[in-house]
Amino acid sequence: MNNVCLVGRLTKDSEQRTTQSGIAVTSFTVAVQRRFKDADGSYHADFINCVAWRQTAEFIAKYFSKGSKIGVSGSLQTRTYDDANGVKRYVTEVIVDEAEFVQSKCNGKQQDQQGTENALLEDSEDFQPLDDAELPF
Incomplete structure (x- = not known):
């Protein structure tokens, strides 16, 4: 099985091209933070x-x-x-089948999805916060 899932940030704007047959292709690099810290306490x-x-x-x-x-x-x-000098080059890359938003922009600021949903609820006319005494449990 060959399956890759990544979450990270684009290191620069993607490069979109079109093949001679009119098919769109986009190349980009994703910086993915490792889950552990090094000896200095930094993430790589x-x-x-x-x-x-x-x-x-x-x-x-x-x-x-x-x-x-x-x-x-x-x-x-x-x-x-x-390459142009006759040197054999090796490339490893992810062929992307699906891409999705991990964060959204709200009022010009980056927020996580849950924060955005909460902000939308609070801005709603019908939103009324509950008092803990009103909860049935």
């Missing part, structure tokens, strides 16, 4: 190259930019090619 990140095709490529190019938090899933692929 891995920089993972990704490629998306067709509608997924167009979606990423349109809605994500440098620093955006993104969730992607797909498969790991390796390939080789000879």
Whole structure:
């Protein structure tokens, strides 16, 4: 089974191109923070190259930019090619099948999804906070 799921931030704006047959392709790099700290107490990140095709490529190019938090899933692929000097190069990249928002923007600030939902509820005319005494348990 070859399945990859990543959550991280774009290191720079994605690069969207179109093949000669008109198919959209977008390349980008995701910085994924490691789950553990080093001896200095710092987190490190891995920089993972990704490629998306067709509608997924167009979606990423349109809605994500440098620093955006993104969730992607797909498969790991390796390939080789000879560069201009005849040197064999090896590439490992994630072929993205799906991409999704991990954070949303609200009033120009980055907030996590739950924070945004709470803000929307509180702004609603019908929202009335409950007193703990009103709860049946």
